[in-house]
Amino acid sequence: MPKKSADGQSLPPTPVEETPWPRIVRELADDLATDAIARERAGKSPTDEVERLREAGLLDLLTPTRTAGQGSDWRTACAVVREIAAADSSMGELLARHYALAWSTRFFGSADTAGRHEPRVAEEHWLLGGSIDIPAGSPTDLMLAPTGTGYVLGGRRSFAAGVTVADRLILGATCAKTGDLLLVLVDPAHPGVLVEAASERVGQRLAGAGSVDFDNVPVSSADHVLCALPRDEHTTSPFSALAPLALRLLLAHVALGLTEGALTEARDISRTAPPVPAATTMGGAYAERPSDDPYLLLAYGELAIGAHTSATVVEHATQALADAVALGPELSVDHHADVAVLVSAAEAVTGRTAVHTTTRLLELTADADDLDGGTGLDRFWRNARVLTAQTPSSHRLRDIGDHFLNGARPPFTARV
Incomplete structure (x- = not known):
């Protein structure tokens, strides 16, 4: 069927x-x-x-x-x-x-x-750039003031990616009159939209991060108000609550891809490294070919296993999310909870693996003291730091532990 x-x-x-x-x-x-x-x-x-x-x-x-x-x-x-x-x-x-x-x-x-x-x-x-980022129970930073044909949008918000190059922004904002949460579409080319690129970023420098000021930007009810958003977890359906899980899983794939890319690039560097004097090799016995150093082989073996483990966890979560999306409105609360735990596991594993792997590779390739220079491996380390800082693994591990020990369901949220 x-x-x-x-x-x-x-x-x-x-x-x-x-x-x-x-x-x-x-x-x-x-x-x-x-x-x-x-x-x-x-x-x-x-x-x-x-x-x-x-x-x-x-x-x-x-x-x-x-x-x-x-x-x-x-x-x-x-x-x-x-x-x-x-x-x-x-x-x-x-x-x-x-x-x-x-x-x-x-x-x-x-x-x-x-x-x-x-x-x-x-x-x-x-x-598309933007975010549906309205923490439950907190006032939003973006407000919609009603007019005869719709609303005008005002406020300021920062974004992790996409806003400096987006063709349209999708945003969650609050109606100043009713308190309703609405999903709106905004053209960043409008004169009332001022985009300020994030400068001096440590990592993810090309993600298009920045802050946006909205000054009386017209939002017509017919063309730019897409739909209403749930106010809190009590009004969020299990299917709607898949939205943040989808983003979190996609970002776990980013962390996994980053790890795999770093390993591939470092492997090529280590394979072609020039001979090292015997007195300075880690093993002290394989001067002709550094890639034969037993300690180097051990280190790469451990890192490869970490990447393989992350891939397995992520694939499991990906299949679970795909199956849940296919159910649509028929998705149950318990099924959503199971998917949420798997996505949290994918986030925690890929985040920790990305940071550990990229840090270790700098040591193995002697690039640790040559940031923004040398072979360029430093970019993986910086990108991993910025990417994983957005979702600390400790929060995900707490949710996983609460589910495992107490059978608690991760809370619903519409935060994307």
């Missing part, structure tokens, strides 16, 4: 192996990897990189084919993010957040809402 999408449409099976995406993504990743070091050190706005994503068709990957999209599934999207992140984790994060936002009207709205919104996104090949 074919699976159903959230809007009740039949979803034909589209195995990744039967699509052109592996080849397309591999070629794009190779292209990004070629000048990754130079681009990262230059730290320019990723306008050119976004065009590469757009030309490859990756921005429309999750949009249904009937609305001019590519019609792929979540497993494919996660695989794409992972491979792109191995070449450039900033692009991986930017793409991950775009995919999560592209599905926001499906998670929070109706089939009609998605049917009105998705064709515009696909036909214009928009890159």
Whole structure:
């Protein structure tokens, strides 16, 4: 029996192996990897990189084919993010957040809402930036003041990726009159929108992070208000609560891809390293070929196992999320809790592995004292630090422990 999408449409099976995406993504990743070091050190706005994503068709990957999209599934999207992140984790994060936002009207709205919104996104090949970041029980930083035809948006918000190059911003904001939480679409080219790029970032320099000021930006009810958002966890359905899990899982794929990319690059460096005098080798016996040093082999073996373990945990969580998305509104509270725990495990494992691996590789390649220089491996370490700082693993481990020990369900949230 074919699976159903959230809007009740039949979803034909589209195995990744039967699509052109592996080849397309591999070629794009190779292209990004070629000048990754130079681009990262230059730290320019990723306008050119976004065009590469757009030309490859990756921005429309999750949009249904009937609305001019590519019609792929979540497993494919996660695989794409992972491979792109191995070449450039900033692009991986930017793409991950775009995919999560592209599905926001499906998670929070109706089939009609998605049917009105998705064709515009696909036909214009928009890159989406923003966030649905309204902590439950707290006043929002973005307010909507009612007018005759809709609202005007005011306030300021900071974003981790995408806003300096986004074609449209998707935002969660609060109506000043009623307190309702609304999902709105904003054109960053409007004169009332002022985007300030984040400067002097330690890592993820090309992710397009920044802060945005909104000064009386018109938001029409007909065209720019997408749907209402749940006020708190008590009004959030299990299916809507998949939205933050989808983003968190996508970011776990970014961390995993970053780890795999760092290992591949470091391996090539170690394989071609020049001979080291016997007195300075770690093992003291394999001067002709540093890659034969037993301690170096041991270290790489441990790091490879860490990456393999992370991949297994992430794949398990990815399949669980894909199955939950396919259930749509029929998703139960308990099923959602199981998926949430698996996603938390993926986050915790990939985050810790990324930081440990990239730190250790600097030591193994003698690049630890040559940040922003040398082989360029330092960028993986800096990117891992910034990426994992957004979601401390201790929070996820606490949720996993509470679920395991007490059977507690992770709280619902609409925070994306």
